[in-house]
Amino acid sequence: MEHLGLWVAAFLTLGIYSFLYRDNPWYKLSEAIFIGISAGYWVVTLFWDNFYGKFWVGHGEDPWLWVGAVLGFLMLLRLVPKIGWISRWPLSFIVGATAGLWMMNYFSSNIMLQVKDTIMPLFGSGYTASAYDIVGNIVVAVGTFSGLVYFFFSKEHKGAFGATAKVGIWFIMITFGASFGYTVMSRMSLLIGRMDFLFSDWLGLIK
Amino acid sequence: MKRQVPLLITLFVGTLLIFSVFIPPMENIGENFTLFFDIIAVFAFFLGGGNLVRVHISKLRRRKKDYGYSIITLVGFFFMLIVGLFKIGNPGGIAASVTAEGSIFQTTFTTVLIPLQSTMYALLAFFVASASYRAFRAKNREATLLLVAAFIILLGRTPFGMMLTSWVPDSFSVLQVPNLAIWIMNSPNLAGQRAIIIGIGLGVVSMSLRLILGVERTYLGEDRG
Incomplete structure (x- = not known):
């Protein structure tokens, strides 16, 4: 059984890689299997984890859980064209709750906390930071401020404002470069993982 | 009824959650709502x-191009659904976890879904390589900065980067490629990320207000009939 599993995994792995040559039936087959299996996997996992684990087990103790179940059921009414508009109710519940939750969370974590962490002391009694840290803190403060200036489009980027925005774009470019470098590294490690599977686990060429 | 009720629900729920932050007895309301989600x-x-079923069945009925693959998709979907919901082939029976070791559901996950998923992502390595070629042509100052930052980060995470600058004395250790990569990550990269994060935060706050106050209504779609 384990051997069959290895061959299936290798067949599908090579099927996906065959796309590098061009779109072909082997790739399409692997893609179709991927879509079907993953959709089924997530429906089943959410059913057992969320519906059974959270609602079915807990609704006796917490009758409020019925609200979630009823709203979820209303969402299915989208499949009935005549009364499909009722499915907007659970949707607006999700939108309203997400907006309310995110507004406060983002305000505290993405705005207030980030501003607080950017404005760091450079020196003072009881503050012991190395020159390396101080330079780093200055770079972070200047970069964050100029980056924000770049994102401010209500004023034309001219003069001192434009020069600050220019510095901001340099910092943002470095950020994009760093993110790009990281993405390349992570994709390469995945590729190495798949190659290791093919040459070591499947073919046994690498011991 | 079709538009006013949803707008009122959004207003009520959104406002309730904002106020819950300031009223201690209502603190847990956010957690309860997350459970509803x-x-x-x-x-x-x-x-x-x-x-998914509707789209693929319609493709089959109309005998559209490549409709044969729709059969594969539907078979895969129903196979996982039946095996998972009825826990067929589960060593512990219906009472055990659906992801129990040795179950058909879990075996399909490890032998089919995991290889497919990781290969799909790994495939991107080749497209990233082609994108790198285009991005790494330093056409102007901004592109050069992107190129240099990416190059240092890539090099700094490999043994080659360590080897390349191992001769730099310890007193100038910051100039060693791995340390330079760490500095880039912790200072200029952090600054750029903060600017983006604060920008996103401001965007989320304003969009949330627009949604709660009913200014933004596109999520309701259009009325038909």
């Missing part, structure tokens, strides 16, 4: 599954 998500996934 989890339950609603199940139905949303059922709806998604239903749509």
Whole structure:
């Protein structure tokens, strides 16, 4: 059984890689299997984890859980064209709750906390930071401020404002470069993982 | 009824959650609502599954191009659904976890889904390589900065980067490629990320207000009939 599993995994792995040559039936087959299996996997996992684990087990103790179940059921009414508009109710519940939750969370974590962490002391009694840290803190403060200036489009980027925005774009470019470098590294490690599977686990060429 | 009720629900729920932050007895309301989300998500996934079936059956009926692959997709979907919901081939029976070791559901996950998923992502390595070629042509100052930052980060995470600058004395250790990569990550990269994060935060706050106050209504879609 384990051997069959290895061959299936290798067949599908090579099927996906065959796309590098061009779109072909082997790739399409692997893609179709991927879509079907993953959709089924997530429906089943959410059913057992969320519906059974959270609602079915807990609704006796917490009758409020019925609200979630009823709203979820209303969402299915989208499949009935005549009364499909009722499915907007659970949707607006999700939108309203997400907006309310995110507004406060983002305000505290993405705005207030980030501003607080950017404005760091450079020196003072009881503050012991190395020159390396101080330079780093200055770079972070200047970069964050100029980056924000770049994102401010209500004023034309001219003069001192434009020069600050220019510095901001340099910092943002470095950020994009760093993110790009990281993405390349992570994709390469995945590729190495798949190659290791093919040459070591499947073919046994690498011991 | 079709538009006013949803707008009122959004206004009520959004306002309630904002006020709950300031009223201690209502603090847990956010957690309860998150639980509702989890339950609603199940139905949303059922709806998604239903749509998948509908789209592929319609493709089959109309004998559209490549309709044969729709059969494969539907077989895969129903196979996982039946095996998972009825826990067929589960060593511990219906009482055990659906992801129990040795179950057909879990075996399919490890032998089919994991290889497919990681290969799909790994495939991107080749497209990233082609994108790198285009991005790494330093046409102007901004592109050069992107190139240099990416190059240092890539080099700094490999043994070659360490080897390349191992001769730099310890007193100038910051100039060693791995340390330079760490500095880039912790200072200029952090600054750029903060600017983006604060920008996103401001965007989320304003969009949330627009949604709660009913200014933004596109999520309701259009009325038909």
